[in-house]
Amino acid sequence: SQTIHQWPATLVQPVGSPLSLECTVEGTSNPNLYWYRQAAGRGLQLLFYSVGIGQISSEVPQNLSASRPQDRQFILSSKKLLLSDSGFYLCAWRPRGGPGVVTQYFGPGTRLTVL
Amino acid sequence: SQQGEEDPQALSIQEGENATMNCSYKTSINNLQWYRQNSGRGLVHLILIRSNEREKHSGRLRVTLDTSKKSSSLLITASRAADTASYFCATDLPNAGGTSYGKLTFGQGTILTVHP
Numbered sequence: 001s002q003t004i005h006q007w008p009a010t011l012v013q014p015v016g017s018p019l020s021l022e023c024t025v026e027g028t029s030n031p032n033l034y035w036y037r038q039a040a041g042r043g044l045q046l047l048f049y050s051v052g053i054g055q056i057s058s059e060v061p062q063n064l065s066a067s068r069p070q071d072r073q074f075i076l077s078s079k080k081l082l083l084s085d086s087g088f089y090l091c092a093w094r095p096r097g098g099p100g101v102v103t104q105y106f107g108p109g110t111r112l113t114v115l
Numbered sequence: 116s117q118q119g120e121e122d123p124q125a126l127s128i129q130e131g132e133n134a135t136m137n138c139s140y141k142t143s144i145n146n147l148q149w150y151r152q153n154s155g156r157g158l159v160h161l162i163l164i165r166s167n168e169r170e171k172h173s174g175r176l177r178v179t180l181d182t183s184k185k186s187s188s189l190l191i192t193a194s195r196a197a198d199t200a201s202y203f204c205a206t207d208l209p210n211a212g213g214t215s216y217g218k219l220t221f222g223q224g225t226i227l228t229v230h231p
Contacts, residue, residue, distance in 0.1 A: 034219075036219075090157055
């Protein structure tokens, strides 16, 4: 069966510090991968998605970047965190497939607080 | 602006009652999905309805889709205290080829509280 991991679960960082959040998927190959952010009390906003190694699409202009160094690894980074980067970051995956394959599966999330 | 908007923002009911949540969206969709989030946790996929479907059932869940009104509803029958969570609708827009990259757009969610 497939599983998705995210770490760390919780992170408190000072403004201006770097960030690296990691997401890995097990039990599948060549998945589509996604990073979402959820601000307190709000819905999710898609930040990045990837359809393959090294292929990253950014959905919103921001202080963050994403990379996919391996097939099942997706990393969210920042060189200098801002207060507005605080939030709950969720990684998700979807099997690569035809038009019928649409369900996304979410990881447990990382709660980031920037002080 | 958000593609999906849910209402009500919050819903409080007693165990055994039914809970109905609504979602409206603005543009044509490939499919619409409902997710559940327990406090501080990741999202769990509940049910998906495609643009050419009008109704789907899964256990105690019933989803309807009206593409002419660009709206969907999620009904949870015979609610339980364990159903307490936030519920989100997410729309999946078609790409140029009519398929999907899975770029979901979420609404703000409905907070459901079921009292024992």
